[in-house]
Amino acid sequence: MNITVRLETEIDHHLVEEVTRCAFAYPDRIERGQIGCPYEHWMVHELRERDGVLELSFVAEAEGEIVGHIICSKAEVRTAEETIPVLNLGPISVLPQYQRKGVGKALITHMIDQAKHLGFGAILFFGRPEYYPQFGFKEASEFGVTDSEGYNYSSFMGMELVPGYLKPAYGGKYFESDIYNDELNREAVREFDRSFS
Ligand SMILES: CC(C)(COP(=O)(O)OP(=O)(O)OC[C@H]1O[C@@H](n2cnc3c(N)ncnc32)[C@H](O)[C@@H]1OP(=O)(O)O)[C@@H](O)C(=O)NCCC(=O)NCCS
Incomplete structure (x- = not known):
């Protein structure tokens, strides 16, 4: 299968949200979300307005359709001395x-290449610990960074894009965009979800 990766454009927005909704629509996940529908498609929508890094929002195409998407957002590590983006x-x-x-x-390797090319220093995030190490992600504890509450676990991972970039972050706490910390606006998500088939 031939896969091509390119920057997302405005025309792609609704299709990308459909893809995101389908990808996250497994029943146990919806139940845990307790809102009766996935919410990641809403998050993608919101990130485009707030804290999303649009130069790192890519679609993957195969067989003439959009089959995947990735987006990054701004986050930071706060130490007693400084804030590291x-x-x-x-x-x-x-x-x-x-x-x-x-x-x-294809999406992850392209995103990493482009993020390096654009001069970003590091990636930190929460994800499936069985999937991401193949791309070079390590547990965030290896960089001495905890989550905002001071904890580490295998699903909290990171990668330096510039060698040594996270050295000053040692002992720091990680904060994602407020979009992840806001109380999930269930009514807004349900309302947004009504425009999807
Ligand atoms: C997770 C996800 C993005 C992976 O994308 P994908 O296109 O299915 O994965 P790839 O084909 O690129 O996987 C490459 C390799 O990673 C490994 N892999 C893929 N999915 C995996 C998983 N869920 N767990 C462990 N390893 C996995 C496999 O070794 C795979 O190679 P193989 O199929 O030849 O064995 C995709 O399955 C998805 O959208 N899932 C639903 C939404 C989701 O969970 N998003 C991520 C939240 S952290």
Whole structure:
């Protein structure tokens, strides 16, 4: 299967949200979200308005359609001395019927290359610990960074894009965009979800 990755454009927005919604629409996940629908498509929509890094919002195309998407957002590590800007990865989505065909891999490797090219220093994020190490992500504890509450666990991972970039972050706490910390606006998500089939 031939996979191409390119920058997302405004014309892609609704389709990308459809793809994101489908990727995250597994039943146990919806139940845990307790809002009766996935919410990552809403997050992608919101990130475009707030804290999303649009130069790192990519679609993957295969067989003439958009089958995957990745976006990064602004985040930071705060130490007693300074605030170090980093990237947060996600959401990343691949249509269920196209999963395990290298689409996620194509999106992530392209994003990492472009993030380096654009001069970003590091990526930190929460994700599946069984998937991301193949791209070079390590547990955030290796960089001496905890989550905002002071904890580490295997799903909290990171990567330096510039060698040594996270050295001054040692002992610091990681803060994502407020979009992740705001109380999930369930009514807004449900309302937004009504425009999807
Ligand atoms: C997670 C996701 C982005 C991965 O994308 P993908 O296109 O399916 O994965 P790839 O084909 O690029 O995977 C490359 C390799 O990673 C490994 N891999 C893929 N998915 C994996 C998973 N869920 N767990 C562990 N390893 C995985 C496999 O080794 C795979 O190679 P193989 O199929 O030859 O064995 C995609 O499955 C998805 O959208 N899932 C639903 C939404 C989601 O969970 N997003 C991420 C939240 S952290």
